[in-house]
Amino acid sequence: MxxxxxxxxxxxxxxxxxxxxxxxxxxxxxxxxxxxxxxxxxxxxxxxxxxxxxxxxxxxxxxxxxxxxxxxxxxxxxxxxxxxxxxxxxxxxxxxxxxxxxxxxxxxxxxxxxxxxxxxxxxxxxxxxxxxxxxxxxxxxxxxxxxxxxxxxxxxxxxxxxxxxxxxxxxxxxxxxxxxxxxxxxxxxxxxxxxxxxxxxxxxxxxxxxxxxxxxxxxxxxxxxxxxxEVMKEDVFNHGPYKEATLKTESLESLGYGGQIFPREINFFYLDSGIRERIEQKGEDFYVLNTNLKFSKTELNELIEQHPERFSPNVVxxxxxxxxxxxxxxxxxxxxxxxxxxxxxxxxxxxxxxxxxxxxxxxxxxxNAEVQRKIQKLEWRIEDLFSDLDKWRRDFVCKHAQEDIEMTVEKKAIESLFDARGESAALLDKSLKEAFESAKVRSFKILDQMGRKVRKAEERRQKVMLDRSSAIEEFIKPGGSPQERVVNMMQFYLxxxxxxxxxxxxxxxxxxxxxxxxx
Structure with a gap:
């Protein structure tokens, strides 16, 4: 490797x-x-x-x-x-x-x-x-x-x-x-x-x-x-962890950092056969959500003592x-x-x-070997795999286009024409300058529309190279997420x-x- x-x-x-x-x-x-x-x-x-x-x-x-x-x-x-x-x-x-x-x-x-x-x-x-x-x-x-x-x-x-x-x-x-x-x-x-x-x-x-x-x-x-x-009792009855985690979270947020987790007053689930549900306090009693289970403070304290395995900590x-x-x-x-x-x-x-x-x-x-060949054909460096590949594709099409996709020459000519004619027409009627300016904007929009059609034609002509870049991107970022967060090890282990x-x-x-x- x-x-x-x-x-x-x-x-x-x-x-x-x-x-x-x-x-x-x-x-x-x-x-x-x-x-x-x-x-x-x-x-x-x-x-x-x-x-x-x-x-x-x-x-x-x-x-x-x-x-x-x-x-x-x-x-x-x-x-x-x-x-x-x-x-x-x-x-x-x-x-x-x-x-x-x-x-x-x-x-x-x-x-x-x-x-x-x-x-x-x-x-x-x-x-x-x-x-x-x-x-x-x-x-x-x-x-x-x-x-x-x-x-x-x-x-x-x-x-x-x-x-x-x-x-x-x-x-x-x-x-x-x-x-x-x-x-x-x-x-x-x-x-x-x-x-x-x-x-x-x-x-x-x-x-x-x-x-x-x-x-x-x-x-x-x-x-x-x-x-x-003891942690179970402190959390369930006094909510100490909630207070401490909340303070730290607020401190981080004051520095401009967002928290990843959200503390609760009770940070334990009730765990039993087929059940892992949050415990919540309502008044003097404690309830296991989505069940019929209800405990007094005394009953819950006894349960912690006798069956601590029934209490499952959350991410906090x-x-x-x-x-x-x-x-x-x-x-x-x-x-x-x-x-x-x-x-x-x-x-x-x-x-x-x-x-x-x-x-x-x-x-x-x-x-793998296949994607390495694709990378070599595109003459990419390894660093390029982490660049903006959409921007790369846009730039690649423009660079290798037979026609000017941006219609640069045409836009300059139209701009020069409408600006000159607008200035001269304004000597007759000041409102005509604004009319020529609006016409210039409409003309630019038409050229942009034609440019998009030319781009699509160029993309069809350059399809092999663009498909190659898309295949690489899907390999390294399947579905838009980094490979390591999506792909199973068997894809390479086999x-x-x-x-x-x-x-x-x-x-x-x-x-x-x-x-x-x-x-």
Missing amino acids: KKHLIDLEKTNQFSTFFLDYLKGKAELRPFYGHLPKIESFEEAIKKKDFTAEYRKTLCQSLERQYQGVELFEEEKSQLSHLKSENTFTVTTGHQLNLFTGPLYFIYKIVSTINLAARLKKEYPAYNFVPMYWMASEDHDFAEINYFKLDGKKYAWQTNQTGAVGDFNLDASFQEFLKSLSFAPELFKKAYSSSKTLKEAVRKYVHELFGEKGLLIIDGHDVELKAQFK LRPLYQEMILPNLAYLGGPAEVVYWLQLKGVFKLFKTPFPILLPRNFALLL EDPELIEKLFEHFDPLDFRMVVLEN
């Missing part, structure tokens, strides 16, 4: 807010704990206070969650390391998209594994375990029930509700699986041998990344949730939950994720929890089973530039 690096600003894909964070803008410093650089980890290690009790609970939960999975030696080693106080984690998280969903799911994990390896070199006295936070409690099935491959959408339809991780891979899914004959065997094996969606995701992520030492954690765990009880509190149950130092995410964490610094302070180092995952664009290994070679989690790879 040939590698090119493009400054993120030149790609025109990222918000000013995100780019300002990466630049370390002074006005954003109150919203995070550490600068996103390797030197920050020394301070983060010193500040991370993770008790032996929490570490024991974490290790027991992970061992329980991995039951039935045949571990690679590196996974066994990582589980052993986690028992030691000199071991820390670096984490990424993602929804349970079918067959990994968009490419950036893979990019997140590769970046996280590479970061752990880099940290081991920089700080050899410590161990660093890369973690994938499996968002099994998410309930937005419409966001994850499909993947896109070669321009086609493949979707699983089911009427199941609640946390998607608990969805049964029933007969409807098995029929869906049969229609995907092209899928690699590791996916077929994971899905066909699993009862639930989260079980299948654990299996295929394990197969793809277990040998690299990645561990997978499911926050939907009764023992881990038990450590979050999930990051805090992660940082409380892991000896974590850094979170790697996409640009929107990094930005919304900046709204949460006050929430972490409220619960006296260290704020992690926020790092962007690697961003990438993959180019042709090159070494794809992921090559990503490990070319990704640097501390190099914040777009990686363009020619295969």
